[in-house]
Amino acid sequence: MMTSFKPEGELYGTQGNRDFLASPAGLERAMLSGSIVEGIATVCDSSLRLHVDLQCAHGILEPQEALLCRAGESRKDIAIVSRVGKPVAVRILSLEKQNGELIARLSRRLAQEDCVRQYLSALRPGDLIPAKVTHLESFGAFLDIGCGISSLLSVDCISVSRIAHPRDRLSCGMSLTVAVKATD
Numbered sequence: 001m002m003t004s005f006k007p008e009g010e011l012y013g014t015q016g017n018r019d020f021l022a023s024p025a026g027l028e029r030a031m032l033s034g035s036i037v038e039g040i041a042t043v044c045d046s047s048l049r050l051h052v053d054l055q056c057a058h059g060i061l062e063p064q065e066a067l068l069c070r071a072g073e074s075r076k077d078i079a080i081v082s083r084v085g086k087p088v089a090v091r092i093l094s095l096e097k098q099n100g101e102l103i104a105r106l107s108r109r110l111a112q113e114d115c116v117r118q119y120l121s122a123l124r125p126g127d128l129i130p131a132k133v134t135h136l137e138s139f140g141a142f143l144d145i146g147c148g149i150s151s152l153l154s155v156d157c158i159s160v161s162r163i164a165h166p167r168d169r170l171s172c173g174m175s176l177t178v179a180v181k182a183t184d
């Protein structure tokens with residue numbers, strides 16, 4: 001099984017991802033192996049379903065499959081809507097033909113669960129991991145540390161010298177290697 005728990009967008013251009021998206025047979029291999037693939041979210045419809053371009057198929061990501069929420073945490077619709085125009089890491093749940101078009105039912109939540117179980121749970125303080133800056137706040141930077149899972153890099157960990165705002169050192173979309181300080 002091809003597993004990659006990189007920040008979203010890092011898998012999209014790889015040869016393995018291109019091979020999966022190149023044909024219906026490739027999508028079926030990804031589905032049967034439980035591999036994570038990335039496509040571009042093109043539209044969020046009025047039912048909060050994300051439509052994903054999988055090149056040889058149309059992907060549909062239902063809102064309950066759009067993200068992993070912690071126990072007791074409710075889904076934030078902005079977390080779905082904000083994915084439009086960006087890569088999403090997903091697992092393929094099923095493939096079906098509708099009116100001659102190949103439709104893939106997708107789950108980003110399952111990709112994120114895999115990431116937590118197989119990657120993040122094994123991290124220890126001091127481990128170095130790839131991350132991508134997703135947005136900046138005065139108190140720190142939010143990072144994608146794998147399959148769209150967010151982590152906070154606090155402002156005091158960004159620079160040894162005092163900075164007024166994380167934007168003094170970082171920008172959205174920037175790729176970084178960060179050290180794990182703690183896990184929860």
